[in-house]
């Protein structure tokens with residue numbers, strides 16, 4: 103048995119009774135990548151930020167995580183990150199230029215992380231947590247390990263996710279439909295967004311129960327995008343209706359899985375998928391239907407009501 107697998111099992115093992123109980127405890131933290139995002143045909147960046155802050159406040163979410171990209175920190179961007187911090191949300195590092203580790207050297211990548219650190223560490227709620235753009239942690243085991251050491255030397259912990267999903271793709275469909283002047287049934291789109299994200303949460307929760315014998319404190323990946331700005335309240339309501347409680351992001355990263363660096367290159371779906379894969383789950387079994395662009399396109403087509411554009 104590989105050493106990594108033994109460590110996973112030792113770390114994760116609980117008795118069946120404890121496992122059953124541990125699988126009833128569904129907790130997750132909300133995290134948003136890519137702030138400050140650009141103006142779109144739906145919201146300006148500042149409108150988007152204000153809507154997200156007020157939705158989090160209304161939903162009683164005390165501390166979400168914002169993994170920011172410092173390249174976009176102009177005056178308005180700075181105001182937006184300051185507003186998240188003032189509302190009690192954590193600001194963390196998502197590189198300076200949203201750099202893809204599959205396309206650059208280890209050294210160039212770490213320079214970009216340092217540049218972001220210099221820009222982001224001034225915010226009062228900044229925490230040295232790092233999230234990889236595209237969840238790309240390296241093209242080889244050697245690069246992955248060099249980056250892990252580099253981040254550690256910079257004083258960073260990994261801001262991993264456990265619940266992956268394609269919220270960015272639904273947001274893209276929404277922006278494209280809006281730009282094309284198509285009519286959108288907002289009530290149905292709100293339900294679709296909540297259904298897809300709650301479905302993802304359940305999927306990774308069940309995966310953890312099956313392969314890790316417990317469900318960890320989860321970290322939900324979202325983006326600072328228009329679809330979140332429109333429907334975050336419905337999403338939180340749907341999560342709560344499915345038995346989830348929303349926890350502060352710092353609590354989520356206290357989970358034992360935060361200390362374990364999975365020895366696999368299957369890292370692009372987050373930490374639970376990586377650990378499940380190490381415990382024996384086949385890679386192709388790890389995706390859920392909401393992580394499929396054809397499926398989302400089909401579902402999205404059903405919420406288009408009419409076209410305002412001349413034929």
Ligand SMILES: [Zn+2]
Nearest residue numbers: 135136235236
């Ligand atoms: Zn990103």
